[in-house]
Amino acid sequence: MLRLIRTESFKLSRKLKSWLGPQLILVLVLIAFPLSIDISQYDLDKFYFSIIVISLMMTAFISTEGMFEEDFEDGSLEQEFLLEQDFYKIVLSKMLIYVFFIGIPIALIGSLFLITNGADFDDLPKVFSILCLSNILLFNLFSFGNALSINKGAMLGVLTSLPLALPVIILLGRAVRTIQYGEGFFSIIILMSGISLIVLAIMPIVISAALKTHID
């Protein structure tokens, strides 16, 4: 497991486009959204959060897109299967690495943008933790979609995993409301972390079953 985490983080750090790309895309999207609205007419801070939620979802998808594809294309997955007879470890370590190197930075970028758009500065840790947790969920779901459609293009991955991600979006919206009104925040964060843990434990099993089917 430690070996896998080390090699995966080394591989990811060498792929600038895979870890820096999504973060830059998120920044660009967050800049682009206010430009498309007539700011004088609306209070941007009221619905800025939903912009962040949606762009976070897109970014999570983009960043998981190449998660298994490269290893599948060049045969590393087969080699890994020969070593371990199973993909659970590699999926879990990849997931942890991706969340750590991409998920947490984009959660930070998202919460910083929220602060610059009128949210209270004291809410920063709350927003950040919620975005982190939702990133864990989104990364798991989208990498499931990508594992299903591994070399068939991103379109299929979106189509299969986006319906599954909608509850996360709703949960996020719910969490935002509790931040805005300052009530019930802790119950929702406990709920979210519980769900994240369950998903983080179970989803790699499902993903590794899908990968096993692919190399079969």
Place this chain on the structure above:
Amino acid sequence: MFDIAFNTFDEIINMKGHGIYVWLVYSISILIIVVSFTITRMRIKNICKRININNASG
């Protein structure tokens, strides 16, 4: 319970202004179901024909 709810044929069609919705929904749905039955049966016939040709030739 078994009395017809409408008095004239026009009333059945019109349904106090709601007829268009009711009849539209029923007709299109029936059309969809019938079409899917026909398409499936046609395709079964086609594939049987193909199998028979293959069978005869090889």
Place this chain on the structure above:
Amino acid sequence: MQLISAQNISYSINEKKLFHNLSFNVNTGEGLYIKGSNGSGKSTLLRIILGITLPSKGKIHFCNEDLAISYLGHKNAIKSYLSPIQNLELIFNQSGRALAFEWLHKLGLKNVQDELTGNLSFGQQKKLALIRVLASSPKMIVLDEPFVGLDYATNNLLNNFLEEKLREDMSIIFTSHIQPTFECKTLEIER
């Protein structure tokens, strides 16, 4: 000592038969040369032997459960954005390292070892993949078309190396369109 025995292996894809009722076994220090025309299922047979693919019928029996196997398939598991050295370091522990360096030198990859692998030629990448397989000192190696894309000298080198390894009681299973120069069992797949 018997390592692998296969009984009546059949494989079919999309309900079409690829091959059926193949039986063979592989002993220690034995080579198995799998011969067959294109599309006869040579690569699939190798993957069945490795346990990656499940056969439609029949059974593969491994006499030793944790047999160290190393495999080179059509996909060579080489990362194009890393240098050859980094590629090897992803896989090797300390013991394999010296051997890998020796082979880099032997196959003439020493002077490109710090370039990006994606910039190397097909043959050079193939050599790198071979080094990965050969230098990890397994008990058995499985090679899918190892001679394709190699120059004459490397071809000879590989043949000699495989022969030498056979003498050292390693087992080798491989497919090829070129008859190997060393002696081994031949299994021909017919459709």
Place this chain on the structure above:
Amino acid sequence: MYPYLLFIGITTLMIGWIWGVLYAPEDFQQGNSYRIIFLHVPASIFAQTIYYFMSICALMHIVWRVKLAAYLIKSAAPIGAMITFIALFSGSIWGIPTWGTWWQWDARITSTLILFIMYLGILTLHGSFSNLEKADRLMSILVIVGVVNLPIIKKSVDWWSTLHQPASISTSGSSIDPSMLMPLLISIVGLGFTLISLGILSSRLYILNREKNKKWVLEHV
């Protein structure tokens, strides 16, 4: 077997619909537009039932490697998509006279729409692989994950304010007059038989397609 089932289905469905559309009394709130219920409710019920059926098949396929189960999933999915489409379509038409709008981002409409997209996703996934056994297994995995998600989607969308009327039939008693309930139940049964016969037909087509090289197919034809 399928002609009998089809006959039973269509006869029952016609009895239910004619009773419902022509003989059932007018609803005092919604007027005559409520007569869409005899199509809409059965369609919505089967939109979900077919998915649950598929998930049972998927489990059978994953656990016991029953090939037939995968065939059933593949042939049930288009029917599910069709009936979900009918449910959505009839619901939105019904919405025009009742709510004054044909679409609302309401809990049950949204989750039915998501269900529809999931059916299409399953079909697309299966269609994009040349190795059909792989496609079968990946499809089963997706169906199982989807069925876990289905109640979650429903519950989570329920958090939105709901415009939709509460379910007319439930196990704890119905909020609907017997003169309307009877034709509704009959049309549910009728649509069920019709869909089963369509399912038999479409699975026959799919099995013929998949196994056309096998001996028994040649003898059967």
